[in-house]
Amino acid sequence: MVGFSNIFEPTLKTSYRPGVRIAGDRSVTAVLAINDAMALGVMKALDDRGISIPGDVSVVGFDDRDESAYFQPALTTVRLDFTEVGRRAVDSVLRALRGEPSGTIPLIQPELRVRDSTGRPLKH
Template identity: 50%
Template sequence: TTGNVRTLEAIATSAAHEGYAVTLLPVAVPTQDEVRGAFSRLGELAVDAVIVILEVHLLDAVALTLPPHIQVVVADSDAGDRYTVVDTDQAGGTRAAVRYLLDLGHSTVWHLAGPEESFAAQRRADAWRAELTEAGCTAPPLVRGDWSAESGYRAGLELAAQQDCTAVFAANDQMALGLLRALHEQGRYVPEDVSVIGFDDIPEAGSFLPPLTTVHQDFAEVGRRCVEGVLRQMRHDAAEHGTTLVPTRLVVRDSTAAPRVR
């Protein structure tokens, strides 16, 4: 995804600043065999540490073997107590977005979720539902995409047909972009008829029409803390466990407003 690319760029920059080179081993298809093969190749290379950006259910399902001296940090995932984890505050960012829409006066918030296999998508969906429940609101049926603008467009056609839909929280900005197009084509004005919030704050978010209200993720800070984590483990020759959450913030632009009085 776009977020993973930006995290990788930050990791490479931070590592170079510390005098280390980065070897990238992409997993073309996220299967157990591919993951096992990638970790086997890492064991053959002269690497000091590994930063993993991967859906962690595969890590749990695969018997991974790495030399004991190699330290591991997992980015944007949930490795339980097996590894150090650096992640964006997915739940906090989602709750802030949903709460903002409810505070504007919307009776509920629909959710355009990411793919089922994504842990980030699941965290955001869980937090969306929890925030609505705590506010005493009924959660509408979840609509799912695959992170792409095309899937956001297809889901947007479905959401545009829901006349009681006045607010949508999209799990990323690319799907929000497709959603905006679908709403426009179906004659649903944003934000007059439907308010839209995304997640990521990609560089183009402010150039959407209208400019997109979204949750800002600090990908550079995630990458920096990943490198910081593995270097700390290397220097102390000891593995660490636990999760570091990088804060998010809501960036309010023109795609959100109070619901139109009917």
């Protein structure tokens, strides 16, 4: 039986194989991964095949895990305040349960944390 987290949780292992395919396609110059763990799996696959990060391929994650700044190279990532996202969502649900108008949930601005895994691509 496959557990819920095994189906939906992107991991290093599940991103390594796509990273291998990306390494074989010299037209790819950048990858945006669904989260930092996936980005790390792609980075490992690229590195194992001699692809320079960011010289040949830039890699960007999404979620700004604490360890992302310590990857080699340090991972450029998008930070979103997930605690605030959750708080606003719960507030909206509670208002709806009380029969109050929920209104529009204000957007939360993501922040790009530029680090060493991105750069201008080399000419191919």
